[in-house]
Amino acid sequence: MKDAIDAAKEALAIHSGGKCVVPLRINLDVPRHGGQSLFMPAYIEDLEAIGVKIISIFPSNSKIGKPSAPAQMVLLDSRTGEVVVIINGTFLTQLRTGAVQGAATDILARKDAKVAALIGTGGQAAAQLEAMLCARDLKEVRVAGRDFVKTKGFVRDMQRQLAAYNTEIVPVESAGQAVAEADIITTVTTSKEPTFDGRLVKEGAHVNGIGSYTPDARELDETIIKRADGIYFDTREGVLEEAGDVIIPLKKGVISEKKFNGELGQVILGEISGRESDSDITLFKCVGMATLDLVAAHRVYKKAVEKGIGNRLEI
Numbered sequence: 001m002k003d004a005i006d007a008a009k010e011a012l013a014i015h016s017g018g019k020c021v022v023p024l025r026i027n028l029d030v031p032r033h034g035g036q037s038l039f040m041p042a043y044i045e046d047l048e049a050i051g052v053k054i055i056s057i058f059p060s061n062s063k064i065g066k067p068s069a070p071a072q073m074v075l076l077d078s079r080t081g082e083v084v085v086i087i088n089g090t091f092l093t094q095l096r097t098g099a100v101q102g103a104a105t106d107i108l109a110r111k112d113a114k115v116a117a118l119i120g121t122g123g124q125a126a127a128q129l130e131a132m133l134c135a136r137d138l139k140e141v142r143v144a145g146r147d148f149v150k151t152k153g154f155v156r157d158m159q160r161q162l163a164a165y166n167t168e169i170v171p172v173e174s175a176g177q178a179v180a181e182a183d184i185i186t187t188v189t190t191s192k193e194p195t196f197d198g199r200l201v202k203e204g205a206h207v208n209g210i211g212s213y214t215p216d217a218r219e220l221d222e223t224i225i226k227r228a229d230g231i232y233f234d235t236r237e238g239v240l241e242e243a244g245d246v247i248i249p250l251k252k253g254v255i256s257e258k259k260f261n262g263e264l265g266q267v268i269l270g271e272i273s274g275r276e277s278d279s280d281i282t283l284f285k286c287v288g289m290a291t292l293d294l295v296a297a298h299r300v301y302k303k304a305v306e307k308g309i310g311n312r313l314e315i
């Protein structure tokens with residue numbers, strides 16, 4: 001995860017510096033089977049890398065025991081155009097999405113952050129939790145979901161898997177209990193409604209909104225958007241097009257675009273500042289971008305070659 005966070009920082013800087021060609025995602029509807037296949041291409045000249053992540057949403061797959069969102073990442077060498085590797089895209093997505101949050105937390109959260117909150121216990125949650133543990137030396141993480149039995153099960157698994165971090169991971173029954181004393185808050189849910197009350201967030205906290213990606217859905221309420229002293233995005237264009245968390249308050253006129261500081265990559269490039277005081281509330285909203293997949297996949301590929309990991313396909 002530490003390497004992945006490093007890769008995410010590189011990707012954010014490449015993206016904000018305009019060093020990545022990212023055509024619009026192609027969404028192919030498959031009405032006969034109630035599915036959709038999404039193709040996310042990108043090209044980074046400086047890495048000599050081209051990539052396309054293919055992720056399909058086929059909800060009926062679960063009835064035949066197959067994953068409902070199968071994904072693969074295909075990487076090409078831009079010197080020859082040849083495909084060099086195919087990587088499990090589900091894992092890559094979890095890793096790079098955790099990592100971009102880890103990058104934001106590392107850059108924006110208070111250095112002395114000790115308590116974190118995780119809202120959501122689904123497929124992305126484990127990587128989100130690990131990324132917070134990597135970014136700061138935390139004493140405790142409080143985890144909240146919709147179903148307390150499921151939350152307790154998730155926390156038990158995490159206590160085993162992440163024991164090496166020596167952080168207490170505890171299940172709590174409500175998001176309010178999780179966020180009240182948190183220095184870092186991460187939401188990673190499919191919720192359409194705000195997941196916690198922004199009035200509960202303490203001064204100096206850092207908030208990551210990872211889950212929502214449609215204009216009518218949001219995990220963050222207007223209060224926290226208004227209270228935030230610094231608001232940063234992975235991609236300004238993507239967030240303003242897709243994220244209800246900011247689109248809804250903008251439409252209502254509760255905030256204006258002046259409220260947004262810019263992209264996290266611009267902070268990395270030294271173009272804009274990050275947190276300015278220990279009492280600031282900082283907020284990172286991300287919707288994901290192909291640049292993150294490509295840089296992460298490129299690093300995974302280089303490491304796999306170095307270590308002789310993977311299966312060779314003769315085609």
Ligand SMILES: NC(=O)c1ccc[n+]([C@@H]2O[C@H](COP(=O)([O-])OP(=O)(O)OC[C@H]3O[C@@H](n4cnc5c(N)ncnc54)[C@H](O)[C@@H]3O)[C@@H](O)[C@H]2O)c1
Binds near residue numbers: 188211
């Ligand atoms: N920003 C990015 O780059 C990025 C990348 C991948 C996924 N995502 C998004 O992240 C979200 C989560 O992904 P996932 O794979 O973990 O989904 P998932 O379906 O596996 O899990 C979603 C979880 O959200 C929980 N949830 C829903 N409403 C809630 C609420 N009000 N309070 C607490 N928990 C609630 C559900 O109980 C479930 O555990 C999705 O919306 C997905 O599209 C974003």
